[in-house]
Amino acid sequence: MATPLSAGRLLAALHAEGVDVVEYGSWRTHNRNHKGAWGPLNGVMIHHTVSSGTTSSVELCYNGHAGLPGPLCHGVIDKAGTVHLVGNGRTNHAGGGDPAALRRVIAEDYGDRPPAPQEHEGSAGSVDGNAHFYGFECINLGDGEDPWPAAQLDAIERVSAALCRAHGWSARSVIGHLEWSDQKVDPRGFTMPSLRNRIATRLSGPASGPASGGSASRPAGGGPTPRYQPFPGASFFTGRTSSPVITAMGRRLVAEGCSSYAVGPGPRWTDADARSYTAWQRKLGFRGSDADGVPGRTSWNALKVPYTK
Template identity: 85%
Template sequence: MATPLTAEQLLTALRAEGVDVVEYASWRTHNRNHKGAWGPLNGVMIHHTVSSGTDASVELCRNGHSALPGPLCHGVIDKAGTVHLVGNGRANHAGGGDPVVLRRVIAEDYGDRPPTPQEHEGSAGAVDGNARFYGFECVNLGDGEDPWPAAQLEAIERATAALCRAHGWSARSVIGHLEWSDWKVDPRGFTMPSLRDRIAARLSGPASGGSAGRPAGGTSAPRYEPFPGTSFFDGRTSSPVITAMGRRLVAEGCSSYAVGPGPRWSDADRRSYAAWQRKLGFRDSDADGVPGRTSWNALKVPHTTV
């Protein structure tokens, strides 16, 4: 079980994983928290929209309709592979589902797929999935014929991996709506076991946000320094990577430097980095000034020739 990410932590995790993100107006405070619990979180659920067109699909998922008010998910993944953030908090996406499935997702102990669900919204044994899952709606007609472009499938893989990485979950924490409720068929057109295989492969390596940006005008994407590990940041370290990091902290308005920055890790670096962590939404021991992978990837330190 996990505490929900703040809006800034969610955004940071997605960008660190190389997700192309568009922030919809007021998404940070748009939720259904007044209707029920939000958290503890146990996983991520994938849906298809049964709609076409990015603008119309995003609008639907943001506002919902008379029978089901929005937000209907947290992010809409379009066919070009862009994730449109429309909500942060409880959303009307999962509804009631099978408690046996929930237990197996929490334990992450199932094989190819969770047990076949036996419950649905309104059935006697159903549990509230809106409190327990992040939700992504993926633009697709859901008829089994509408294609799933490679860019869209990659975005689904990256977005779900980002949340798994942020919470320390495995790929078994990602399920389809059809694996949660015996009333549902989404997503249709690819299999959840194949998606979980892709997520697991991505999680076996570092977050790859530094090389995942879409280049403009045919130019190559910028190169960023990979996360060097927490042991790199001590008083014995002297490296141009530290200088490049400090310059990025200054550019982000997080400077505690009297002079510099310079190549040797210092207390000024630590204080500046703690300000960056707080800017991202981290608090208490998570904002101790020692770089971690998620905050480092979000900082995008330019590649330095050593």
């Protein structure tokens, strides 16, 4: 179980995983929190829209309709692999589902699939999925014939891995709507076990690694894949610390246009480092207390500090 990510931390987690993101409307405050609980969270649910066209699909998921007010999910994943964020908080995407499926997702102890659901919205034993899952609608007609482009599948994989990584979940915390409710068939056109295999492969490497089945990115002209400094923990960043890791971090902040250095950067953690890191957090989308100048795992992974012995 997990506390929901703030809008800034959600955005930063997606950026760290290499997701192409569009912020739509007032998504940061657009939710249905007045209608019920939002959290504790237990996973990610994948849907298809039964629609075509990016603009109309995003508008529908943002606004909803008379019978089901929006937002209808947290993000819409289009066929080009762009993720349009439309909500933050409780959204109308999951509805009622099977408590047995929820228990197995929480335990992450099932095999290829959770147990087949026996409940649905309105049935006597159903539980509220809108309280427990992030939801992503993927633009597809859902007829089994509309194709799933590689870029779209890659984005679904990256989004799912980003949230799993942020919360410490495994790929078994990602399910399809059809694995939640016995009245649903989405997503149709690929299998959830195959998606979970892709997510598990991605989670075995660093954030923003290569797409499953693809080759690692390499510098121009060939050479080894870059190696990045693992997150050393927030307690590392104090005035008592002097390390080449801090120098390398500072150089990356300068390269990202986030420098508040008059001199440096150097190996000892200073207020200039903290101010520069705040600028980096804000660039990623953090706001308020989330942009406090203290490195966290998500923002650190996104910075890609070169490995230093």
